[in-house]
Amino acid sequence: MTETVITADKLTKKFGDFIATNEISFEVKKGEIFGFLGANGAGKTTAMRMFCGLLMPSSGAASVAGFDVYKQTEQIKKSIGYMSQRFSLYEDLTVKENIRFYAGIYGMSRSAIKEKSVLLLNQLNLSGEVNTLVKSLPLGWKQKLAFSVAIFHEPKIVFLDEPTGGVDPITRREFWNLIYQAAERGITIFVTTHYMDEAEYCNRVSIMVDGKIEALDTPRNLKKTYAAKSMDEVFLQLVRGAKRGE
Amino acid sequence: MPSIAVENIIKKYGSKKEPVTALDDVSLEVSKGELFGVIGPDGAGKTSLFRILTTLLLADSGTATVDGFDVVKQYKEIRNRIGYMPGKFSLYQDLTVEENLRFFATIFNTSIQENYELIKEIYVQIEPFKDRRAGKLSGGMKQKLALCCALIHRPSVLFLDEPTTGVDAVSRKEFWEMLKALKQQGISILVSTPYMDEAELCDRVALIQSGKIMSIDMPQHIIQKFTKTMWSVRSAEMVRLLNDLQHYSNTEKCYAFGEFHHLVLKNESGGKDEILQYLQHLAHHEIELHLAQPNIEDCFIELMGNNKS
Amino acid sequence: MKQFIIFVRKEFYHIFRDRKSLLIIIMMPVVQIILFGFALTNEIKDSNIAILDNSKDVATAEIIHRLDASRYFSVARNLNTQKDIETAFKTGKIRLVVVFQPGFQQTLLHTNHAQVQLIADATDPNTATTVTNYATNIIRDYQNDLNVLVATPYMIAPQIRMLYNPQLKGAYNFVPGVMAMILIIISAMMTSVSIVREKEINTMEVLLVSPLKPLLFILSKAIPYMFLSLVNVSTILIVSVTLLEVPINGSLLLLMLEALLFITTAVSLGLMISNVTASQQTAQMISLLGLMLPTLLLGGFMFPIESMPKPLQFMSNLVPSKWFFIIVKNVMIKGLGFKMIWKETLILLGMTLFFLSISLSKFKTRLA
Structure with a gap:
């Protein structure tokens, strides 16, 4: 039995009368690629913020990397990585400075940072760009670099919020290769996306509608259950009935 | 006008x-x-x-x-x-x-x-x-x-x-x-x-x-211009499959595409059997293999490849 | 015209729906005026004064009595010689020394004309002016009381000497000063920020692509903030007249017109800032550092310009606030008419036209 790294049990978040996340329950195993789908405003961001220790739940229980989301948010933050399409790297810092900064935040030693960044830059073919400002890198490279930086400190779990938005199809696949490699090393991937083909790359997928998890299974089983040809169809069937927006 | x-x-x-x-x-x-x-x-x-x-x-x-x-x-x-x-x-x-x-x-x-x-x-x-x-x-x-x-x-x-x-x-x-x-x-x-x-x-x-x-x-029409034969492949281990296909000597291009991998071969003469053989040899199971209909994304990837070289 | 009206209305929606900013805009002048004002009025009560009475007669005794009896003063010391004055200021907490000439009453009765000298410590110019004003009024009261009984009026002429700061820089300065500062901040900063915000949320692109004329856009942005600034001028005036008893000695209409001119100057500066900036923070920073600091430092009401080095004196001429400050001081405090401030008005008008023409000609009808 592999280790469970995320558990949620009837996790709920209310903002006043508004129930953003309504009693969601699931488990994510170590090394799993877990797709977290839902329409805009279904409550994905709220749930993700609770798992990252940024938002206190209203009720229910959850633990991330074995730590409680109510009491042990500091420990949680040390064991996770985070990357989103909107915020990732500092555009006005160089590649090297960004790596040093993020690794420094997680308390990595100077020598460890040095050693690891050489490896990383080789792997990404970025060795020649160490002193380039991030803003002058092509978007695809930025996103790949941002992901690598997010897992630089070897977190147990990495949360990816629409990491591939607007990226070209080849780079998008290269990005997913990085995700696979990380998962094989035992890092758990928790990812949101609007690309339905990417949902197929996940081990399991959950689909949120109006604050609740309406479906959770492997892409294959989901398609079977909903008699759909693709994840796109599954998603449409479930989300068409959604009532609320953001 | x-x-x-x-x-x-x-x-x-x-x-x-x-x-x-x-x-x-x-x-x-x-x-x-x-x-x-x-x-x-x-x-x-x-x-x-x-x-x-x-x-x-x-x-x-x-x-x-x-x-x-x-x-x-x-x-x-x-x-x-x-x-x-x-x-x-x-x-x-x-x-x-x-x-x-x-x-x-x-x-x-x-x-x-x-x-x-x-x-x-x-x-x-x-x-x-x-x-x-x-x-x-x-x-x-x-x-x-x-x-x-x-x-x-x-x-x-x-x-x-x-x-x-x-x-x-x-x-x-x-x-x-x-x-x-x-x-x-x-x-x-x-x-x-x-x-x-x-x-x-x-x-x-x-x-x-x-x-x-x-x-x-x-x-x-763009899709029609994609004249190469394209295969859809899947098996029980998708990540290993992709890696193995990318290292296959007859592979021109292989990439993930939804629940399948899309595969374009350099030489089509061997056909379906040759691929199957190669994969079985590498102990893949639950293999599915069939001809795929390319879409715009395949064309885009193809065109991007042409532009780079 | 309809475009213009709906645009201005939209700006007012923005202003009124951002309650916090609106509150700050409305309250800032009031708070500033009151802060400055109370620092001033609190100190005047029961100020210690010293008397050098070289006459020691009934008249001087009566005046001294009246001074001491008022709530503003209490006689703390009686001096004997001229020399004692300096030491009184230096050692005691004396605000004012009143010096009567020898034979005060006799001179007054025979020549109908006597002199009393008021010497104030003008290191704190605001207080100095106020105490001499109060003392003058008390002496004038006494004079008026005497004159009820006689045919030829007696004249007591107080001669005022300001020690240490004879030019009295700073007296009543804060009202014109705060006015200049508030107007610069509100008009320039708010105008620039509201334009730059359109750039940030990309509505600017749509407005540029629309048939809306650039001039109409600029006017619609400027008018609401000009209006708000006029509201601010009014609050400042009301607060200073009612709470602080700083009178408007000159023409109110002239004062408002001059304020309107200065607001236009500030708005055109705001337009210039918005032309060169792309983010609200930058616009704010430039407004604060580029406009408010020069107003504070070189506007003439915090630090006397005359005592600055020549280069700074020259630079102060380029600060619009300096001219507005002079105008307001002359009209509001000294009660002078347009004849005395036409030069400053002309300079301000020239600056406004200059800034306005630059910002209009540089206004981009495209993105780059």
Whole structure:
């Protein structure tokens, strides 16, 4: 039995009368690629913020990397990585400075940072760009670099919020290769996306509608259950009935 | 007369020493009443093209006309007759739905009543919330309101720069249905998107990458031009499968594609059996293998590969 | 015209729906005026004064009595010689020394004309002016009481000497000063920020693509903030007249017109800032550092310009606030008419036209 790294049990978040996340329950195993789908405003961001220790739940229980989301948010933050399409790297810092900064935040030693960044830059073919400002890198490279930086400190779990938005199809696949490699090393991937083909790359997928998890299974089983040809169809069937927006 | 005509447009940014080419000799034509898609990733030059056509930016060289008017010399005429929804357009968050719409109607010298017929089908969906502030609307509703605002003066050409970016699959579908309805009204639409699957919803598309147009045609024609045989492969271990296929000596190209991997071979003579043999040899099980119908994304990947080499 | 009206209305929606900012805009002048004002009025009560009575007669005794009996003063010391004055200021907490000439009453009765000298410590110019004003009024009261009984009026002429700061820089300065500062901040910063915000949320692109004329855009942006600034001028005037008893000695209409001119200057500066900036923070920073600091430092009401080095004196001429400050001081405090401030008005008008023409000609009808 592999280790469970995320558990949620009837996790709920209310903002006043508004129930953003309504009693969601699931488990994510170590090394799993877990797709977290839902329409805009279904409550994905709220749930993700609770798992990252940024938002206190209203009720229910959850633990991330074995730590409680109510009491042990500091420990949680040390064991996770985070990357989103909107915020990732500092555009006005160089590649090297960004790596040093993020690794420094997680308390990595100077020598460890040095050693690891050489490896990383080789792997990404970025060795020649160490002193380039991030803003002058092509978007695809930025996103790949941002992901690598997010897992630089070897977190147990990495949360990816629409990491591939607007990226070209080849780079998008290269990005997913990085995700696979990380998962094989035992890092758990928790990812949101609007690309339905990417949902197929996940081990399991959950689909949120109006604050609740309406479906959770492997892409294959989901398609079977909903008699759909693709994840796109599954998603449409479930989300068409959604009532609320953001 | 075409609604939009672009000829040899070049646009560079940055310093003279290190110019960044946003648009590299781009030419295209959009006919009246056409729904034309500019498909490409971020940074491909889509927004620069839109800004040049909406007279917000001057090209370094080349010419362009919108509705027959030159984008440089006759920009005022153009501004009177086009609708434009910039990327990440967010309306006035602190104004209500109705106030936003009324404001844009007046700015374009018209009123909501005058062209209500045109926006009616879209507007009725958000009308129940007309006293709500735009900042409190959902993503999908904001997008509908933004579209209403861009349409309120009955433009002859509509420019939509990445209207579906960051929007969920359902709202995206709804949005494209609205565009189809608008086309019936005779409005020419130029729309850009990074989502390849949306290409098939356009009459014609231009695939754009690094400032260059790689292909312009009807989506089905672009797909027809993909003459190579393509296989769909899956097995119980998808990650290992991809790796193994990429290292297969007869593989020209192999990449993940939804629940399958798409595979193009260098030499087709061995056929299906040869692949199966190779995979069984590597102890893959639950293997599925069949011929695949390429789509725009496959074409895009193929064209990108051609451009790089 | 309809475009213009709906645009201005939209701006007012923005202003009124951002309650916090609106509250700050409305309250800032009041708070500033009151803060400055109380620092001033609190100290005047029961100020210690010293008397050098070289006459020691009934008249001087009566005046001294009246001074001491008023709530403003209490006689703390009686001095004997001229020399004692300096030491009184230096050692005691003396605000004012009243010196009677020898034979005060006799001179007054025979020549109908006597002199009393008021010497104030003008290191704190605001207080110095106020105490001498109060003392003068008390002496004038006494004089008026005497004159009820006689045919030829007696004249007591107080001669005022300001020690240590004879030019009295700073007296009543804060009202014109705060006015200049508030107007610069509100008009320039708010105008620039509201334009730059349109750039940030990309509505600017749509407005540029629309048939809306640039001039109309600029006017619609400027008018609401000009209106708000006029409201501010009014609050400042009301607060200073009612709470602080700083009178408006000159023409109110002239004062308002001059304020309107200065608001236009500030708004055109705001337009210039918005032309060169792309983010609200930058616009704010430039407004604060580029406009408010020069107003504070070189506007003439915090630090006397005359005592600055020549280069700074020259630079102060380029600060519009300096001219507005002079205008307000002359009209409001000194009660002078347009004849005395036409030069300053002309300079301000020239600056405004200069800034306005630059910002209009540089206004971009495209993005780059």
